[in-house]
Amino acid sequence: MLRSNTRAETETLVPKAEVKDLSFYYGAFQALKNISMVVNERKVTALIGPSGCGKSTFLRCFNRMHDLYPGNRYEGEIRFHPDDTNLLGRDVDPIEVRMRISMVFQKPNPFPKSIFENVAYGLRVRGLRSHRALEEKVEQALRGAGLWEEAKDRLPDLAFNLSGGQQQRLCIARALATDPEMLLFDEPTSALDPIATGIIEELIHNLKDKVTILIVTHNMQQAARVSDYTAYMYLGELMEFGVTDEIFIKPKRKETEDYITGRFG
Amino acid sequence: MGQTEHLSKKYDHDLETLRSGVLQMGGLVEAQIRNAIDAFSSGNTDLIDQIIASEVRVNEYEVSIDNDCSHIIVKRQPAANDLRLIMAISKTVTDLERMGDEAEKIGRMSRQIHERGHADLHRFATVRHAADIAVSMLRQALDAFARLDAADAASIIRQDVAIDTEFRSILRQLITFMMEDPRTISTALEIVWIAKAIERIGDHAKNIAEDVIYIVKGTDVRHTAVEVLEREALS
Numbered sequence: 001m002l003r004s005n006t007r008a009e010t011e012t013l014v015p016k017a018e019v020k021d022l023s024f025y026y027g028a029f030q031a032l033k034n035i036s037m038v039v040n041e042r043k044v045t046a047l048i049g050p051s052g053c054g055k056s057t058f059l060r061c062f063n064r065m066h067d068l069y070p071g072n073r074y075e076g077e078i079r080f081h082p083d084d085t086n087l088l089g090r091d092v093d094p095i096e097v098r099m100r101i102s103m104v105f106q107k108p109n110p111f112p113k114s115i116f117e118n119v120a121y122g123l124r125v126r127g128l129r130s131h132r133a134l135e136e137k138v139e140q141a142l143r144g145a146g147l148w149e150e151a152k153d154r155l156p157d158l159a160f161n162l163s164g165g166q167q168q169r170l171c172i173a174r175a176l177a178t179d180p181e182m183l184l185f186d187e188p189t190s191a192l193d194p195i196a197t198g199i200i201e202e203l204i205h206n207l208k209d210k211v212t213i214l215i216v217t218h219n220m221q222q223a224a225r226v227s228d229y230t231a232y233m234y235l236g237e238l239m240e241f242g243v244t245d246e247i248f249i250k251p252k253r254k255e256t257e258d259y260i261t262g263r264f265g
Numbered sequence: 266m267g268q269t270e271h272l273s274k275k276y277d278h279d280l281e282t283l284r285s286g287v288l289q290m291g292g293l294v295e296a297q298i299r300n301a302i303d304a305f306s307s308g309n310t311d312l313i314d315q316i317i318a319s320e321v322r323v324n325e326y327e328v329s330i331d332n333d334c335s336h337i338i339v340k341r342q343p344a345a346n347d348l349r350l351i352m353a354i355s356k357t358v359t360d361l362e363r364m365g366d367e368a369e370k371i372g373r374m375s376r377q378i379h380e381r382g383h384a385d386l387h388r389f390a391t392v393r394h395a396a397d398i399a400v401s402m403l404r405q406a407l408d409a410f411a412r413l414d415a416a417d418a419a420s421i422i423r424q425d426v427a428i429d430t431e432f433r434s435i436l437r438q439l440i441t442f443m444m445e446d447p448r449t450i451s452t453a454l455e456i457v458w459i460a461k462a463i464e465r466i467g468d469h470a471k472n473i474a475e476d477v478i479y480i481v482k483g484t485d486v487r488h489t490a491v492e493v494l495e496r497e498a499l500s
Contacts, residue, residue, distance in 0.1 A: 221342050248344045250483030260344045262276065263269040 014081070016041035016182060016212040017062070021076035022088075024057055024066065031057045033236045034076070039182075039229075041081070044204060044213040046227035046244065048220060050259065054236040055216045059184050062087060062214065063101040064094035099126070102175035106187040108167035110159035110174070115151050118159050118170055122178045137177055144210075145173035146203050165196025172203065176211075183207065185215040189222065201226050220260055224248045232256045276341055280350065283333050284411075287354055287361075290326035291407040293319055294361045294368070295400060298466060301371035302396040305459060306389055308379030313372040323365040327358045349483060353476035357410065360469040360476075364403065367462040367469075374455045374462075381452060391438060392456060395431035395463045398424055402470035409477045418477035419498035421470060422491055428467035435460045 017039040024032035032054050039045050047055040057066075064087065066072040078087040080100070087097055099122075110118050119138045128134055138155075142148040147169040151162070159170055168188060175183055185204070189197040204213060204226050217223050223230055223244065230247040232240045232255075240247065240256040251257045271277045297316050304312040334355045337343060343351050402424050409418040439453040478486050478498045486494040 220344065224344070249348060251345055257345045258269055261347045262271050262273065262341075 013043070014041040015039070016081055017087070018079040018081075019076070020079065022058075022061065022078065023075040024054075024061060025073040025075075026057075027071040031236050032061070035238045037231060037238060037241045039212060039214060041212050042208050042210070043228040044208050044215060044226055045229040045231065046223035047214065047216045047231050047233060048218075048223050048259075049233035049239075051218075052235075053233040055231075055233050056186055057236075058233065059103075059186055059214060059216050062182065062184055063098045063103055064088070065103070067094050099178050100180055101182040101184060102178065102180040103184040103186065104168070104171050104175050104188050107191050108164055108171050110162075110167050110170050113159060114156050115159050115162070115170060116155040119173045119177050122174060126178060138173075141173040141177040142170075144176045144207070145169045146199065146206075147173055163196070165192050165199060168192060168196070168200060169203065172200075172207075176207075180211060182212040182214065185213065185217075187216055187218060190218060197222075220248075232259060234259070273341075276337075279333070279337055279341075280347065283330065283337070283351075283354055286326065286330050286333070287357055288407060288411055290323060290330065290358060290361050291403070291410075293323055293326070294365045295403055295407070297323070297365050297368035298371075298396070298400050298403065301368040301375070302393065302400070304372050305375040305378070305396075306393060308375065310376060310379075313376050316369055316372040320365055320369050323362055327362040330358045331355055346480065346483075349480045353480045357473050357476050360472045364466050364469045367466050370462045371459050374459050378452050378455050389456075391431060391435050392460055392463070395428055395435065395460065395467075398428050398431065399463050399466040399470065402428075402467055403473075406470045406473040406477065409474060413477065413481050415478045415481040415498040418474040418481075419495045421474040422494060425467050425471040426491075428464055432460050432464040 015038045019035055019037050019039070022032055022035040023030060035058065047058060049055050060066055061074060062078060066074070074088045076088070079085070080087050085092060087101075111121060113121070116138055119141050120134050123134055123137055128137070139148060139152075142151055147166060150166060151170070154161075159167060162170060168191075172183075172188075189200050192200065201222065204215070207213060208228075215223075215227065227244045230242065230244045231238055232247065232251075232253075234255060240251060240253045242252070247256065248260060251260065257263075297319055300312040300316050303309065304316070334351050337351055341347070402421050405417060405421050408414075409421065436457065439456055442449045443453045472487075475486050475494075478484065478494070482497055482500070484497045486497055489497075
């Protein structure tokens with residue numbers, strides 16, 4: 001019998017982040033409306049919904065990406081565990097948040113540096129100086145991202161010499177280097193071919209032993225394949241949240257069903 | 266499903282073709298069963314030939330509908346109610362095809378009974394009655410499938426109990442006949458086979474009704490108590 005992604009019956013779930021009444025405004029425009037949900041630890045949670053529904057906006061709240069632009073405003077909180085920090089709190093340093101919660105973007109965006117330096121960069125920023133320690137950490141991160149075997153003999157090469165799929169795994173390695181507790185993926189495979197996509201999906205599956213993953217994807221089959229939980233968003237609202245298998249076989253709301261079956265809303 | 270259309274008109278069209286294929290196949294099987302029972306009562310061998318001839322068409326329907334299901338899965342990756350519909354259709358056509366096999370069995374047995382010339386009609390009334398329930402279950406199951414009506418589907422499942430009761434009563438009658446007059450044993454045994462085939466047809470109709478509940482409600486009600494099933498269907 002096929003095992004479901006979530007083995008909820010044998011596991012106790014630990015909440016990694018609790019989103020409480022989260023609203024977000026781009027100036028006067030309200031992009032997120034009172035979202036409340038739980039992101040479980042060491043699980044993959046997928047955010048799906050049509051373009052403009054707010055899923056990327058929601059994802060970016062987790063590592064305070066919106067702070068980079070003036071006029072953006074958060075309401076509500078995201079309690080991050082185990083220390084129960086409100087990620088959106090004014091007293092919380094966004095740089096510190098980004099150390100704990102890393103992000104991987106739609107298009108691979110390595111730094112114009114060597115493969116080694118791309119991964120080592122975050123560690124250097126953190127003050128790690130010992131070359132030996134850096135080497136160890138870089139290898140560990142590249143292994144974690146499934147890139148070590150392909151990259152170990154070309155660490156001084158420019159990162160742009162890697163293929164698109166390899167570059168994306170390099171970005172994942174870069175994100176992993178600082179030992180984050182949570183990874184945010186914003187459509188990580190939409191610029192990749194099916195094989196590179198398959199490798200990233202397999203990687204996500206393996207990474208969840210260590211980190212909590214939140215992924216935005218336009219590809220519903222991908223959400224069904226890689227995630228344990230799925231949230232369907234529409235016009236800034238969380239329409240339905242639940243176990244992925246349930247959402248894709250027996251969603252509770254007609255709006256969710258219409259979206260995942262490709263019907264007009 | 267009385268709901269919004271897909272963005273793809275072709276997808277809607279393909280699903281509709283699939284559904285009407287199931288209903289056509291169901292109509293054919295229903296006619297087969299009726300002919301089989303008529304042949305049993307009347308000994309009309311033309312009817313038996315007809316049943317055997319349409320068996321080929323029923324088989325073709327089964328293969329072609331299953332094939333269409335595979336095509337839709339590979340092209341559309343159906344989800345939610347579409348997925349449930351495809352899964353249920355694939356199972357429904359198997360049930361329909363087996364009903365066709367049972368009809369053929371009834372036809373062949375009837376031929377033997379009438380060729381032997383031992384056809385005492387008075388003992389056929391109960392068999393006929395059970396067969397009427399089975400045919401009506403099939404018709405209602407197809408109706409519930411066409412309208413996607415879970416409540417109707419649930420009511421069919423109750424009737425399966427009635428057929429099982431009829432089957433036991435036929436057995437008791439036939440045992441009495443066989444004890445009274447051993448010359449009736451061959452014919453009586455053939456009638457047992459026919460009654461069993463009718464009972465199986467009822468089981469298959471029940472399976473189809475369960476598939477309809479699965480499509481509509483998303484709950485797998487196989488192997489659950491009738492009361493639980495009815496609660497699910499009416500919720």
